[in-house]
Amino acid sequence: MFEDRPDCDEVVLVGRSNVGKSTLMRELTGHSVSTGRKPGVTRQPNHFDWTSESFMFTDLPGFGFMSGVSEEQREQIKTDVVRYVEDNADDILVGVLVVDGKSVVDIIDRHSGDDEIPHDVELFHFLRDLEIPTVVAVNKMDKVDDRDDRLDDLCDRLGLYPPWKQWQDTIAPISAKRGNISALTDTLGDHFHDQKRDDLLKFL
Numbered sequence: 001m002f003e004d005r006p007d008c009d010e011v012v013l014v015g016r017s018n019v020g021k022s023t024l025m026r027e028l029t030g031h032s033v034s035t036g037r038k039p040g041v042t043r044q045p046n047h048f049d050w051t052s053e054s055f056m057f058t059d060l061p062g063f064g065f066m067s068g069v070s071e072e073q074r075e076q077i078k079t080d081v082v083r084y085v086e087d088n089a090d091d092i093l094v095g096v097l098v099v100d101g102k103s104v105v106d107i108i109d110r111h112s113g114d115d116e117i118p119h120d121v122e123l124f125h126f127l128r129d130l131e132i133p134t135v136v137a138v139n140k141m142d143k144v145d146d147r148d149d150r151l152d153d154l155c156d157r158l159g160l161y162p163p164w165k166q167w168q169d170t171i172a173p174i175s176a177k178r179g180n181i182s183a184l185t186d187t188l189g190d191h192f193h194d195q196k197r198d199d200l201l202k203f204l
């Protein structure tokens with residue numbers, strides 16, 4: 001499934017299905033990407049690379065519920081995404097965990113239990129355990145009224161001590177559909193700068 005990956009440094013977008021990864025990809029790259037109202041639109045990694053530069057953004061398939069996809073296939077997609085990130089960790093400059101700002105806290109709470117770790121929390125810790133600098137792009141903020149409370153709750157669930165404003169290198173509230181992604185591009189720029197990759201700032 002994930003064979004023809006160009007060999008270059010990359011920023012990956014990961015997250016549950018339907019959170020807006022492909023919409024964000026379109027905003028970041030200016031390329032048209034298939035997006036959809038129903039979950040499970042992206043089934044293959046979408047790489048957007050600049051051949052001369054050896055840098056790309058990659059939009060990975062989403063986890064979790066997807067219409068018309070069996071439980072078994074969903075597990076397989078998740079396994080493939082996890083393996084992709086593990087195999088390419090050395091090339092991944094930043095991992096962007098995309099979440100839906102409107103629903104993420106409720107979904108995390110619904111799936112928190114003795115024998116269950118919610119996908120978003122698991123993925124966040126997974127990226128950090130691999131020592132991949134991680135940014136949470138909290139998307140669909142145009143649908144959120146109680147912005148600061150929601151973001152504080154999300155920090156709490158991710159094990160980041162609130163208020164969220166002290167985590168601006170990690171938490172980036174955006175609205176990809178409205179084209180409002182500066183909180184993310186600013187944060188990515190800071191990470192590139194820290195990694196002495198100012199040459200990549202032009203892609204933001």
Ligand SMILES: Nc1nc2c(ncn2[C@@H]2O[C@H](COP(=O)(O)OP(=O)(O)OP(=O)(O)O)[C@@H](O)[C@H]2O)c(=O)[nH]1
Pocket residue numbers: 016017018019020021022023024034035036037038039040041042043061062063139140141142143174175176177178
């Ligand atoms: N209100 C709002 N809707 C958004 C925003 N970003 C994306 N959407 C909508 O969310 C839906 C899913 O968007 P996609 O970009 O296809 O989501 P995805 O994460 O790539 O989904 P999969 O490929 O299934 O994993 C579409 O209907 C988008 O228009 C946003 O910032 N605000």
Ligand SMILES: [Mg+2]
Pocket residue numbers: 021022023034035041042059
């Ligand atoms: Mg998609």
